[in-house]
Amino acid sequence: MQNNHYCVIMAGGIGSRFWPRSRTNKPKQFLDITGTGETLLQQTFNRFKLIVPPENIFIVTNEVYRDLVLEQLKISFEQVILEPERKNTAPCIAYANKIIERRCPDAVIIVSPSDHLITKEHDFVSAIQRGMIFAQQNDALLTLGIAPTRPETGYGYIQASEAISPDKTGQIKKVKTFTEKPNLEMAKIFLESGNFYWNSGIFIWSLSSINAAFESYLPEVFIPFTFLSEPKGINYDSMAIRKAYSECPSISIDYGLMEKAQNVFVIKSAFGWSDLGTWNALYEQSSHDINRNFIRGENAFVYDSKNSIIQMPNDVVLIADGLDEMIVVFSDNGLLICKRNDEQRIKDFLEIVKSKKTSIL
Amino acid sequence: MQNNHYCVIMAGGIGSRFWPRSRTNKPKQFLDITGTGETLLQQTFNRFKLIVPPENIFIVTNEVYRDLVLEQLKISFEQVILEPERKNTAPCIAYANKIIERRCPDAVIIVSPSDHLITKEHDFVSAIQRGMIFAQQNDALLTLGIAPTRPETGYGYIQASEAISPDKTGQIKKVKTFTEKPNLEMAKIFLESGNFYWNSGIFIWSLSSINAAFESYLPEVFIPFTFLSEPKGINYDSMAIRKAYSECPSISIDYGLMEKAQNVFVIKSAFGWSDLGTWNALYEQSSHDINRNFIRGENAFVYDSKNSIIQMPNDVVLIADGLDEMIVVFSDNGLLICKRNDEQRIKDFLEIVKSKKTSIL
Secondary structure, X not given: OOOOEEEEEEOOOOOHHXXXXXXXXXXXXXXXXXXXXXXHHHHHHHHHHOOOXXXXXXXXXXXXXXXXXXXXXXXXXXXXXXXXXXXXXXXXXXXXXXXXXXXXOOOEEEEEEOOOEEOOXXXXXXXXXXXXXXXXXXXXXXXXXXXXOOOOOOOOEEEEOOOOOOOOOOOEEEEEEEEXXXXXXXXXXXXXXXXXXXXXXXXXXXXXXXHHHHHHHOHHHHHHHHHHHOOOOOOOOHHHHHHHHHHOOOOOHHHHHHOOOOOEEEEEEOOOEEOOOOHHHHHHHOOOOOOOOEEEOOOEEEEOOEOOEEEOOOOOEEEEEOOEOEEEEEEOOEEEEEEHHHHHHHHHHHHHHHHHOHHHO | OOOOEEEEEEOOOOOXXXXXXXXXXXXXXXXXXXXXXXXXXXXXXXXXXXXXXXXXXXXXXXXXXXXXXXXXXXXXXXXXXXXXXXXXXXXXXXXXXXXXXHHOOOOEEEEEEOOXXXXXXHHHHHHHHHHHHHHHHOOOXXXXXXXXXXXXXXXXXXXXXXXXXXXXXXXXEEEEEXXXXXXXXXXXXXXXXXXXXXXEEEEEEEHHHXXXXXXXXXXXXXXXXXXXHOOOOOOOOHHHHHHHHHHOOOXXXXXXXXXXXXXXXXXEEOOOEEOOOOHHHHHHHOOOOOOOOEEXXXXXXXXXXXXXXXXXXXXXXXXXXXXXXXXXEEEOOEEEEEEHHHHHHHHHHHHHHHXXXXXXX
């Protein structure tokens, strides 16, 4: 564990696809969605504590989630980087880079989402450590690619080059292309080819490499935060951050930078990863009863039902009959009843509802 | 409105087929299940106020519902007849008869359930008044039959004799048989025949006629309550009532008496009646949206769904998608999700749940 190793956990998402468990005032990363006793943020933080010094782990989140972060993690308030508004991942990373730069100009940084599931911790730690060595030694933007286990249409894919690996282990490859979520036919081709990996959204790079890439490809995101490079004595205030955010476009690091840079690499990994982006993703990761139902809730009584996802609080009595391929979730006076096939529409439904009644969600 | 006209409203049911709206501590008759602003008991009481003096209306209910009755109706506590246990309709009627006998030995009595829906009040009042005149003048046990409008398999039927009506209007006929709930094929034959009526469970008789019938056909129910005929000065206490109930068999007035007596008549009626016995019965009586959904709840948002019954409290946000022929009801931390075709099983499901967890329903 080296002192110049840093980690940035992005925890500003609002997780609307996990409604009604995930709510605007308590999104998915702050929930014990897997039922293990730890929230996803806590799981993520504890995993990175195995790799970098805990005081080098920063959480970037929206101002409104500050107290939730400090409740869930034993960290100093200086480790919580507060965003005044949501502007996707590129501004979030540019901002965190500047904070880290003030402490350690030769940092090697892992950037990670806060709300994913990882089941094989040992393999995860190995992959990250290998990546950090590579990023330390090379001017490289490294992304973690997950060897696909099914023709998933809900993920973006990374295509690795067939050229020889610059890494002795052969696990690190140059990236050829990033692709959007494919249709099923294409996903099957990706799965068979062996050269395509799920894009985990986890990145590793040295501060100098990522700064250089920002300067080349996203100066409009980089420049608003340059005032933070001024000598340490000069304080920045929340108004200055607010101004920087207002000047930034809302853009993802994938689209704005990774797809354009020429020094992008992928580590092939297989550490039991899921983005837990949807109820179906949770279903796939979970154990089922004999009828392939995933049922949570001490007082959930389910009859003649199959292939369904049911999550009830213990103090709600559910009697359900005749469910097939359905999602039924009750939480905090919100009830979702939705076909599993339609779950991509939950986000749209929520938008419609929000446009009618903003106060109730 | 005559002083010897009395009414007995039976309000002791527990309405388990309307779970989760109807609960053991607040059954269906005490709920505004139609959304009109009045509970079914209030609707029933107010309807009979048009026919008999309000002080002559008695409510028979279980001891545990006494306060609910007195909250909902402006009546004296002496008008609430309390049963110590549930023993079906015959003991309930025998007990109420004795209470009325002490005040008015020549009473003519209407007996009615408390939890049915009646939409045509004017026709209802006409039918009851005609029946009371007939019961006053004849030694007759009169039942109200509803002209069927569909081949309903959830109701019992009354077959009227084809003999000439003893009543000048031709609306009152001798009863030939009572039948149990038919299958669909039989129900269609009943509907076509024109001689079969739905058994509404509403009865009209003079005290002398019903007492005579009890003595002949149900002495085991009649005798335990005879102590109540003793001179007015002698008080009865709740222990005596408890003893009488413990001695009575649990038996319905239909099975124990009406099916056996020879002087049973039916008034043919059509006053928009439903026993509201089930969610489907409520659905049939209600207006629907363009997709034939019955939706209640200010924050119930339902997409791509049809032929379904949805009842949510206003403070629960529902997002539902892909429902077809389903019942979805949330009330007081109970959630029912059930195929409409399976609703007869709700009662069974509840029994199973109760056997596991008695405290939660």
